[in-house]
Amino acid sequence: MLSSIPEVSSVAWSSMITGQNPGAHGVFGFMDLHPDSYKMKFPNFSDLKAPPFWDLWHGKSVIINVPSTYPVHEMNGVLISGFVSIDFEKSIHPKSLIAPLKDMDYRLDVDSQKAHSDMDAFLKDLDASLEARIEAYRYLWETQDWQTFMLVFTATDRLMHFLWDAYEDKNHKYHSLFLEHFRKIDQAVGEIDSRLNDDDLLIMHSDHGFERLDKDIYISYLLAEQGFLQFKQDQDIALNNICYGTKAFALDPARIYLNLKGKYPCGSVDVAEAEDILRQLENLFQSLEVDGRKVIRDVYRKEQIYSGPYLENAPDLILVGADGFNLKASVKADKLADKAIFTGKHTQDTAFFIAKGLRDENIIPDPLTVSDIKQIIEKARS
Numbered sequence: 001m002l003s004s005i006p007e008v009s010s011v012a013w014s015s016m017i018t019g020q021n022p023g024a025h026g027v028f029g030f031m032d033l034h035p036d037s038y039k040m041k042f043p044n045f046s047d048l049k050a051p052p053f054w055d056l057w058h059g060k061s062v063i064i065n066v067p068s069t070y071p072v073h074e075m076n077g078v079l080i081s082g083f084v085s086i087d088f089e090k091s092i093h094p095k096s097l098i099a100p101l102k103d104m105d106y107r108l109d110v111d112s113q114k115a116h117s118d119m120d121a122f123l124k125d126l127d128a129s130l131e132a133r134i135e136a137y138r139y140l141w142e143t144q145d146w147q148t149f150m151l152v153f154t155a156t157d158r159l160m161h162f163l164w165d166a167y168e169d170k171n172h173k174y175h176s177l178f179l180e181h182f183r184k185i186d187q188a189v190g191e192i193d194s195r196l197n198d199d200d201l202l203i204m205h206s207d208h209g210f211e212r213l214d215k216d217i218y219i220s221y222l223l224a225e226q227g228f229l230q231f232k233q234d235q236d237i238a239l240n241n242i243c244y245g246t247k248a249f250a251l252d253p254a255r256i257y258l259n260l261k262g263k264y265p266c267g268s269v270d271v272a273e274a275e276d277i278l279r280q281l282e283n284l285f286q287s288l289e290v291d292g293r294k295v296i297r298d299v300y301r302k303e304q305i306y307s308g309p310y311l312e313n314a315p316d317l318i319l320v321g322a323d324g325f326n327l328k329a330s331v332k333a334d335k336l337a338d339k340a341i342f343t344g345k346h347t348q349d350t351a352f353f354i355a356k357g358l359r360d361e362n363i364i365p366d367p368l369t370v371s372d373i374k375q376i377i378e379k380a381r382s
């Protein structure tokens with residue numbers, strides 16, 4: 001299965017639960033800009049512009065740990081939001097479940113900060129959060145009268161970012177712990193499967209794939225080096241301090257925005273020159289090489305991959321990295337290519353989709369993307 005573009009969880013899950021592309025659901029990345037400014041904001045569930053499937057489908061739903069569903073809203077069933085969830089009470093619907101979940105030591109997310117200082121403590125936390133998540137699913141499976149049940153495991157993502165090297169290297173200190181975490185999830189999946197009736201539909205899927213991270217590539221560094229991005233003198237290097245003369249800037253992971261006149265406070269690009277600048281940028285990205293390898297797999301214009309009423313909020317260009325290259329927008333970077341703590345990175349084209357109980361496989365489109373899942377389930381049910 002293909003992930004969303006970009007292949008980040010907020011975009012992929014928003015696409016999955018609405019069955020729409022970012023141009024229709026309005027979530028283009030983890031961060032976005034306040035209108036008419038370079039100030040960042042954090043889009044949350046209230047910014048999602050299309051309804052999630054549980055507001056449309058008949059019957060009760062139990063939804064556990066889907067990213068970007070915070071703060072929870074009134075709905076028919078149970079919603080426990082996934083990362084980024086800040087306040088426990090605003091993460092649980094209905095409120096009557098707050099106490100039983102606290103009793104289970106339910107955690108909204110693992111503490112990834114721990115991985116930077118104490119990997120053993122991080123892995124312990126990872127395990128405890130998985131145990132509690134499984135306990136919560138069992139409790140809700142048995143106590144709720146539901147039609148749709150959705151459970152997301154997110155600690156696998158953290159594990160693969162920090163310890164992909166441990167997965168690849170059998171002699172790595174954490175190799176067996178890495179595999180053990182996945183075995184526990186396999187067991188939970190097996191347990192869920194054993195609870196199903198003959199006419200139930202079971203779907204397992206990821207929001208993106210994973211692979212080894214060779215290099216982090218700082219797109220904003222490239223834009224600054226090539227003169228497209230400029231900052232006010234004597235001020236912090238920050239998106240907020242972009243100066244007039246900037247032609248383009250980037251938001252994570254690799255969303256490129258033209259600094260258009262009239263749209264941004266220091267906008268300097270006329271609509272008439274936009275096409276020319278887009279072409280220059282496309283050439284720059286398509287020809288970019290590091291260690292003799294092509295860095296960017298694809299450069300998309302927004303109209304190529306998005307459609308819908310929120311298209312104008314979309315970045316003008318969206319880049320997908322080639323194998324091993326992790327694209328980042330951070331303006332603070334002092335070099336183009338670097339290697340930080342992460343050893344694993346997302347992939348756009350190796351997400352997975354497995355279905356059991358689907359009577360007609362022809363309802364699976366080819367190619368299959370994460371935004372198709374909702375419709376597959378709807379077709380299977382009709």
Ligand SMILES: [Zn+2]
Pocket residue numbers: 157158161346
């Ligand atoms: Zn991730």
